[in-house]
Amino acid sequence: MERKIIAVCGKGGVGKTAFTSMMTKVLSQQQSSGKLLVIDADPALGLPFSLGLTTDLTIGKVREEIIKAAQAGETDQTAIVEKLDYMIFKALVEEKGFSFLAMGCMDKKGCFCALNDLLRDAIAQLSNTFDTILIDGEAGLEQINRQVVDKVNTLIIVTDTSYRGMQTVKHIKQLVDNGCVPACDQIGVVLNRGKDSVTPLETMAQEIGVPILGIIPYDRLVEKHDFAGKPLLKLPEESLALQAVTRIAKHINQL
Numbered sequence: 001m002e003r004k005i006i007a008v009c010g011k012g013g014v015g016k017t018a019f020t021s022m023m024t025k026v027l028s029q030q031q032s033s034g035k036l037l038v039i040d041a042d043p044a045l046g047l048p049f050s051l052g053l054t055t056d057l058t059i060g061k062v063r064e065e066i067i068k069a070a071q072a073g074e075t076d077q078t079a080i081v082e083k084l085d086y087m088i089f090k091a092l093v094e095e096k097g098f099s100f101l102a103m104g105c106m107d108k109k110g111c112f113c114a115l116n117d118l119l120r121d122a123i124a125q126l127s128n129t130f131d132t133i134l135i136d137g138e139a140g141l142e143q144i145n146r147q148v149v150d151k152v153n154t155l156i157i158v159t160d161t162s163y164r165g166m167q168t169v170k171h172i173k174q175l176v177d178n179g180c181v182p183a184c185d186q187i188g189v190v191l192n193r194g195k196d197s198v199t200p201l202e203t204m205a206q207e208i209g210v211p212i213l214g215i216i217p218y219d220r221l222v223e224k225h226d227f228a229g230k231p232l233l234k235l236p237e238e239s240l241a242l243q244a245v246t247r248i249a250k251h252i253n254q255l
């Protein structure tokens, strides 16, 4: 099975976390996804809550621990790599149908290039043991670029049905075209909380040069689950948003 890397990005508040959670549910139930790894690369760390997970250990914390060990005099490279591998393994949360890793905050000041390279290698090695990797990223994809992967198969930009949302889509497309973010084979947009008529947005998407992968309707069940703090993994099959995400996942599989 060829490894597939799907990255999700978009402006804050458009429903990126809700989309990634529903994708996690759909992909974890699809046999064709194989072994699934979900990575939260958004430092805001909203995804674990939406998936009903608790994570104490993020990659950012692993990084801090290694920096502390180095500052305390640990210079043995082999020992550092072993500690790093062990801690990354500990940071991996095993769930039914998927594994989860949170990147957390990676911004501790200072020059830690060597450590960053080690971390990147360790994450790459771990990722290689999975068939599908779903990454929830920030709008600008900074962290995915620096820490997670150097190539993405499908980049999904989630937006609401606003003009400003489409401007962010345009901006992200420009970042991709200018090589500021990882190379990606396919790029597409998902319109979330779609209204009856999205024709002007479809025209805009065409002008920007990104195909629309699907439209997710406003769904009271999503809002109710989030409001009650219930994981979106528990959405029932009759959820219209979940049904739309299922169609989007199928569409991506066929790309």
Ligand SMILES: Nc1ncnc2c1ncn2[C@@H]1O[C@H](COP(=O)(O)OP(=O)(O)OP(=O)(O)O)[C@@H](O)[C@H]1O
Binding pocket: 010, 011, 012, 013, 014, 015, 016, 017, 018, 019, 044, 046, 192, 193, 216, 217, 218, 219, 220, 222, 223, 226, 227, 241
């Ligand atoms: N299709 C939908 N139908 C109804 N409500 C939705 C839908 N998608 C998202 N929401 C609601 O919109 C709000 C924002 O969604 P979400 O937290 O997923 O956005 P986000 O883009 O991840 O935001 P942030 O960047 O702040 O993490 C949530 O309260 C969520 O329940």
